Amino acid sequence: MTPFPAPTPRTFTGGMWTFGRIIDRYATDGYGPTVSTLRTIELASASGELTGLDLNYPFDEGVAVDDVKKSLEEHRLSAVNITPVIYDRGFRSGSFTAADPAARARALDLAHESVEVARQLGARYVKFWPGQDGYDYPFQVDYATLRRHAVEGIRDVARNFPEVTFAIEYKLKEPRNRLFWSTAAASLLAIEQMGVDNVGLVVDFGHSLFAKENPAEALTLAHSMGRLVDIELDDNYREWDDDLTAGALHLVETLEFMHVIREIGWEKPLKLDLFPYREDPGDAVRESVATLRALEAKATALPLDELRAAQAAHDAMAVQRIVRAALLG
Numbered sequence: 001m002t003p004f005p006a007p008t009p010r011t012f013t014g015g016m017w018t019f020g021r022i023i024d025r026y027a028t029d030g031y032g033p034t035v036s037t038l039r040t041i042e043l044a045s046a047s048g049e050l051t052g053l054d055l056n057y058p059f060d061e062g063v064a065v066d067d068v069k070k071s072l073e074e075h076r077l078s079a080v081n082i083t084p085v086i087y088d089r090g091f092r093s094g095s096f097t098a099a100d101p102a103a104r105a106r107a108l109d110l111a112h113e114s115v116e117v118a119r120q121l122g123a124r125y126v127k128f129w130p131g132q133d134g135y136d137y138p139f140q141v142d143y144a145t146l147r148r149h150a151v152e153g154i155r156d157v158a159r160n161f162p163e164v165t166f167a168i169e170y171k172l173k174e175p176r177n178r179l180f181w182s183t184a185a186a187s188l189l190a191i192e193q194m195g196v197d198n199v200g201l202v203v204d205f206g207h208s209l210f211a212k213e214n215p216a217e218a219l220t221l222a223h224s225m226g227r228l229v230d231i232e233l234d235d236n237y238r239e240w241d242d243d244l245t246a247g248a249l250h251l252v253e254t255l256e257f258m259h260v261i262r263e264i265g266w267e268k269p270l271k272l273d274l275f276p277y278r279e280d281p282g283d284a285v286r287e288s289v290a291t292l293r294a295l296e297a298k299a300t301a302l303p304l305d306e307l308r309a310a311q312a313a314h315d316a317m318a319v320q321r322i323v324r325a326a327l328l329g
Contacts, residue, residue: 010269010270011270012049012050012269012272012288013050013054013269013271013272014050014052014053014054014273014285015053015054015232015273015274016037016056018044018272018273018274018275018285019035019040019044019281020035021033021034022275024277031278036060036063037055037068038060038063038067038068040053041053043282044077044285045075045076046282047281047282049286049289050077050272051076051078051269052078052080052269053072053078053079053080054083054127055068055080055081055082055083055121056083056085057082057083057084057085057110057113057114057117058110069120072121079118079122080123080124080125080269080271081118081123081124081126081167082115082117082123082127083126083127083128084107084110084113084128085110086107086111086129086131086132087131087132087175090106091103091107091132094133094149095107095130095132096108096128096130096133096153097133097149097150097180098132104153108153108156111128111154112157112160115157115161115164119164124165125166125229126165127166127167127168127169127202127229127230128167128169129168130150130179130180131171131176132176133180133181134177134179134182135176135177135178136177136178137177146180147180147190151190151194154166154168154194154199155194155196158194159196161198162197162198163198165198165200166199166200166229167199167200168191168199168201169202169232170183170186170204170207171204171210171241172207172210172211173210174241182211183218184208184211184213184218185221187201188201188225191227192225199227200226200228201228201229202229202230202231203218203219203228203230203231203232204232204233204273205231205233205235205246205253205254206234206235206236206242206244206273207241209238209253210236210239210240210241214253215253215256215257216253216257216259219257220263220264223264228266230271231261231266231268232270233257233288234272234274235247235249235254236249237249242275243274245287245291246272246274246288246292247291248291251295252323252327254292254295255326258292258296258298258299259302261296262300270292272285272289301326302322302326303322306318307319307322
């Protein structure tokens, strides 16, 4: 029985939104007080488990890039990536795919600004989550035009900054009823149509569940195409992007996901994408990290020779026995 080699200590990063004020369609004034950009950095550091943050840009009014850089340094956190806010009400009818050329131009300008912010903070990449780029009704858009705007908009940014890494975080829906960047396969196809080398994919475990994908399969697809830029973890009931703590529901799928993370040799930190509406954010981070570390230990101990033999034979019951033994003893 050949197990994985002993794992290197896994590190974790997170989204700054985990520590901010979270709202929904009913509690429109949010759960808890407003939290400033600099305060979210303090809270993230206080969790004791994160080494870096996914930072939304623009920051709070009056907060300069140097202020954020100083705060990150003081709290021993890095900027993992910069995420331009192209998904709020200012882009309610789309960002890169908006019908209004002025809106598309604003999205491009914000993307360019975000590249400069990423450079100043030493971020690894710039992430696009085009949550408003899609449609809500049949016949609402011309699909060929929507695709052209989506592909050309991000391609133009990538071509202007060939030395910068960009990533797209796909999601089936929300806030639009259907996003253009909806699934791993559809997003990878569109990225290939760009014809650039510096755009890839963020595979979010919860978004993959929500899209009725197998997250481990989606992860291997992105990796096999050389387009995997980052990995995010959370959990949900597959009907909405609940952003629950990692492993809260889908233990077997999360175990398989951690197994594939090790199989592909991913050594970068894993990012948590959590929305603790009613829970303490620090507790949510610590619980997620504890669960993922425990599951990675289980994945590390899998008998690889037995597992691969069972997979080669498509022997479902043999695989079930291996998984049961790993999780339950």
